[in-house]
Amino acid sequence: MGNNLSLAFLCLLAGAFGSVMSRANLIRNGDFEDPEVPALSDESYGFLTYYGGESFPGWTVGGNSVDIVHESFWRAASGSQSVDLTGFGAGSISQTIATIPGENYLLRFALTGSPNWVGSRVPPLIVTMEFFWKESVVDVLTVDTAGLTVTSMGWSYCDYPLTAITDQTVLTFTSLTDLSTPDYRNRGAVLDDVALVAVPEAFSYWNWTGAWVVIAASFLKRRSPEAGNLHSS
Ligand SMILES: [Ca+2]
Numbered sequence: 001m002g003n004n005l006s007l008a009f010l011c012l013l014a015g016a017f018g019s020v021m022s023r024a025n026l027i028r029n030g031d032f033e034d035p036e037v038p039a040l041s042d043e044s045y046g047f048l049t050y051y052g053g054e055s056f057p058g059w060t061v062g063g064n065s066v067d068i069v070h071e072s073f074w075r076a077a078s079g080s081q082s083v084d085l086t087g088f089g090a091g092s093i094s095q096t097i098a099t100i101p102g103e104n105y106l107l108r109f110a111l112t113g114s115p116n117w118v119g120s121r122v123p124p125l126i127v128t129m130e131f132f133w134k135e136s137v138v139d140v141l142t143v144d145t146a147g148l149t150v151t152s153m154g155w156s157y158c159d160y161p162l163t164a165i166t167d168q169t170v171l172t173f174t175s176l177t178d179l180s181t182p183d184y185r186n187r188g189a190v191l192d193d194v195a196l197v198a199v200p201e202a203f204s205y206w207n208w209t210g211a212w213v214v215i216a217a218s219f220l221k222r223r224s225p226e227a228g229n230l231h232s233s
Pocket of ligand 1: 031
């Protein structure tokens, strides 16, 4: 129940902050549409793997590797492509963002887990990722991939209010799923549609107040949230 309440918290914030997301997205290539991955065919796997130390537009890859996956392999949350944070082993992606110390921001991203695609050779599993804002862990998120398919990916959107303390902030998403058997290492948390926007001060005051009233009311009523598969730590 505690996990579901956390999910309710995230989803309510998404509603409260909806109008802010029309502001300029400070993340470069947050939709992972660049580079363009060839569709699944006899000549293409339908994904491109980037290894630790490599980079693609906007992002630096760490750990083992990540995959940029075309929609012909599995459906993205937005556009045609998404990122599996476990390529051939647990990987990470990082981006350095120009921020204003003391300013408030809202981070939003879509999250799910690698489904049990043909050839993955591993049963449905729980996949986990954590993300960092300025080298501090903000949250650890798990996704139960049971029931997910390449056409029904179970995407959930998550919102986090964050404050910058320096003029350069590193945002990092790290896979914590790296199974010990080599053949089974290829499934992890899947990410798409990452956006970071500055939150105006007036908005922060009035809408935070409103958001907390809604959250408190929800908890008091013990309303069942839309379940989904996403759990926050
Ligand atoms: Ca995308």
